Amino acid sequence: RKEVEQDPGPFNVPEGATVAFNCTYSNSASQSFFWYRQDCRKEPKLLMSVYSSGNEDGRFTAQLNRASQYISLLIRDSKLSDSATYLCVALSGGYQKVTFGTGTKLQVIP
Amino acid sequence: SAVISQKPSRDICQRGTSLTIQCQVDSQVTMMFWYRQQPGQSLTLIATANQGSEATYESGFVIDKFPISRPNLTFSTLTVSNMSPEDSSIYLCSVVVAGRGYEQYFGPGTRLTVT
Numbered sequence: 544r545k546e547v548e549q550d551p552g553p554f555n556v557p558e559g560a561t562v563a564f565n566c567t568y569s570n571s572a573s574q575s576f577f578w579y580r581q582d583c584r585k586e587p588k589l590l591m592s593v594y595s596s597g598n599e600d601g602r603f604t605a606q607l608n609r610a611s612q613y614i615s616l617l618i619r620d621s622k623l624s625d626s627a628t629y630l631c632v633a634l635s636g637g638y639q640k641v642t643f644g645t646g647t648k649l650q651v652i653p
Numbered sequence: 654s655a656v657i658s659q660k661p662s663r664d665i666c667q668r669g670t671s672l673t674i675q676c677q678v679d680s681q682v683t684m685m686f687w688y689r690q691q692p693g694q695s696l697t698l699i700a701t702a703n704q705g706s707e708a709t710y711e712s713g714f715v716i717d718k719f720p721i722s723r724p725n726l727t728f729s730t731l732t733v734s735n736m737s738p739e740d741s742s743i744y745l746c747s748v749v750v751a752g753r754g755y756e757q758y759f760g761p762g763t764r765l766t767v768t
């Protein structure tokens with residue numbers, strides 16, 4: 544079983560829709576989590592950290608469920624520019640071990 | 654944040670040769686990493702580049718194949734040695750910036766094709 548698992552998608556959604564991705568992690572000692580965005584043929588870029596209490600940044604909301612060992616990313620009012628691959632990241636070992644998920648591809652359709 | 658540049662941005666190399674990739678950061682950073690991303694795959698950590706000492710390699714990666722230098726807190730190189738077509742990949746330099754917790758940034762990557 545992979546340490547960090549994501550549904551690869553693709554998720555094809557119309558503009559304006561709300562879409563949610565989940566990411567499960569197997570290491571219960573993981574302490575911090577992040578969502579990255581990677582555009583085609585570009586490097587990953589930090590989208591947002593995931594806090595225990597959940598956090599929101601504009602149209603994006605991230606949640607952490609430690610009991611079930613998953614994190615989620617919700618995107619409201621999808622824009623064409625949201626089309627990208629979203630990578631889930633888990634940190635453990637005192638920030639010494641960084642594990643990336645394989646990513647979920649989102650395609651927002653006009 | 655940090656601005657990271659990598660050279661070269663892409664290269665096509667013959668098998669058996671070596672390529673050195675450079676990573677330059679616009680500020681001093683403690684933690685610097687090298688990743689590989691093969692087509693359609695996620696990122697795989699190759700090693701942590703340690704300033705003034707030998708790099709720390711992940712399982713499956715060895716110094717003879719991927720020697721790394723880190724002479725100071727803003728610069729590192731990764732060499733892909735004795736290349737084979739299986740080494741064709743994107744190689745990314747990454748740093749962690751001290752700030753609000755742990756924030757990791759990536760360079761633009763070096764796209765390597767081995768023929």
